Amino acid sequence: MKKSGLIPRLKETFFEGKNYKILLMSILVTGLSYGLYKGMLDNYLAEIVGLGEMERGVAEFFREIPGVVLVLILALFYMLSAETMYKAGAVFLLAGMGMMSILPPGKVLVILSITMYSLGEHIQIGMKNTLSLKYARPGHGGAALGAQNSASQIGTLVGYIAVVVAFSVLAGGEGTYKLFFAVAAVLAAISAVMSFRITGKSETDSTKRRFYFHKKYTKYYMLEMFYGARKQVFFTFGPYVLILFYKADAAMISLLFAISAVTCFFASPIVGKIIDRIGYKTVMIADTLILVIVCFAYGFAHRIFPENVSFVICCCAYILDAVISLASMASNVYVQDLADTQEEVKATISTGVSINHVITVFIALFGGWIWQTLGMELLFILSALLGLGNSAYAATIKTKRKAVNE
Numbered sequence: 001m002k003k004s005g006l007i008p009r010l011k012e013t014f015f016e017g018k019n020y021k022i023l024l025m026s027i028l029v030t031g032l033s034y035g036l037y038k039g040m041l042d043n044y045l046a047e048i049v050g051l052g053e054m055e056r057g058v059a060e061f062f063r064e065i066p067g068v069v070l071v072l073i074l075a076l077f078y079m080l081s082a083e084t085m086y087k088a089g090a091v092f093l094l095a096g097m098g099m100m101s102i103l104p105p106g107k108v109l110v111i112l113s114i115t116m117y118s119l120g121e122h123i124q125i126g127m128k129n130t131l132s133l134k135y136a137r138p139g140h141g142g143a144a145l146g147a148q149n150s151a152s153q154i155g156t157l158v159g160y161i162a163v164v165v166a167f168s169v170l171a172g173g174e175g176t177y178k179l180f181f182a183v184a185a186v187l188a189a190i191s192a193v194m195s196f197r198i199t200g201k202s203e204t205d206s207t208k209r210r211f212y213f214h215k216k217y218t219k220y221y222m223l224e225m226f227y228g229a230r231k232q233v234f235f236t237f238g239p240y241v242l243i244l245f246y247k248a249d250a251a252m253i254s255l256l257f258a259i260s261a262v263t264c265f266f267a268s269p270i271v272g273k274i275i276d277r278i279g280y281k282t283v284m285i286a287d288t289l290i291l292v293i294v295c296f297a298y299g300f301a302h303r304i305f306p307e308n309v310s311f312v313i314c315c316c317a318y319i320l321d322a323v324i325s326l327a328s329m330a331s332n333v334y335v336q337d338l339a340d341t342q343e344e345v346k347a348t349i350s351t352g353v354s355i356n357h358v359i360t361v362f363i364a365l366f367g368g369w370i371w372q373t374l375g376m377e378l379l380f381i382l383s384a385l386l387g388l389g390n391s392a393y394a395a396t397i398k399t400k401r402k403a404v405n406e
Contacts, residue, residue: 013136013143019198020135020144023086024151026194027128030093031152033187035159036180037097037117039254040167042239044177049105053240053376057368059111060236064364066119067357071350073123081201082134086127090192092120097188101181105174131198157261159184163254172249216338217348219397221355223284223331226390228356230291231328232363233383234298234321241298241376242318246311256315260322271326280330280337284394287327291387294321299380334397 014020045051096117103109136144242248275283297317301310339345371379
């Protein structure tokens, strides 16, 4: 008889021992801390720090730098175990969050804090995957990664909801933001303490330490460039439009993030099934065509509808963009079709992520300049054009397998 319930499933997924329990708890608490942080950040930058459109792009440029140099960082510290690197990431997370809570809201100091936090975040991304797979029983790697991802998502969602409740009850202002950044820092400290209880010397994932280029993946690399560019427009400037143009407060933005997270949680397996059924090429073409509609709604709704109606339309467009972003899974399936080994798949996708990050840092700067000088309408026209370029390029892909029931 098959056991039911969370604990039995975890015991079936992971080897006996305390490490996987500590890891999952650390990830859960980090997610909670991140939910508080992310739920407030954009409003804090706009309302308290006073970052304008261009300066928001500059802040995002520096936030993405750790993602660009991550391969170099892991190469320099290749001799350290995955456990050690995960702990180092926890320390950087704590340092960044602590700086946010105690430093005055000067632009340079805040951007430095965000970059420090981002460094810890990027270091931990690869390490928590490596450790989850290390602690998984044979044949349960997917379930282990799923458990880890669920822990992070649950924590983040609770953090978003906490911001919604808190900022609906309490008055805004620097003191309120600082209080909750301090709470997030305490949670980051608890997670860091937990991480130092993880024992062992697991090897880091070697595929994270090197680039892998091959001619057959040229179109994949180009698709990652298009995706990284168009994704960055909404990630950086989507919430900022709602804050600067529509005056959305922290409670509203965090509620939007929470709804988006829940929607994506349920939509993710559906998108995966669609990719299997109709094929990754069709999905890659269709999702960016839908993006054109989303961009038009975001950039021009205020010119067609009353402000309260256009605000709702933009919120719906933001959620829809998050859902269609899930279609990026299709490019991973494309890589799997081309690859000769599973190690090649991992190395190629890691390279794609690095390419993605390189593009995003420049889009952040360029996008902020476009919004400030030429208007937000042109910014979202640019995003739509990138989407069309992505669709046109995806249409040139030659598939190696047929979709299910084709």
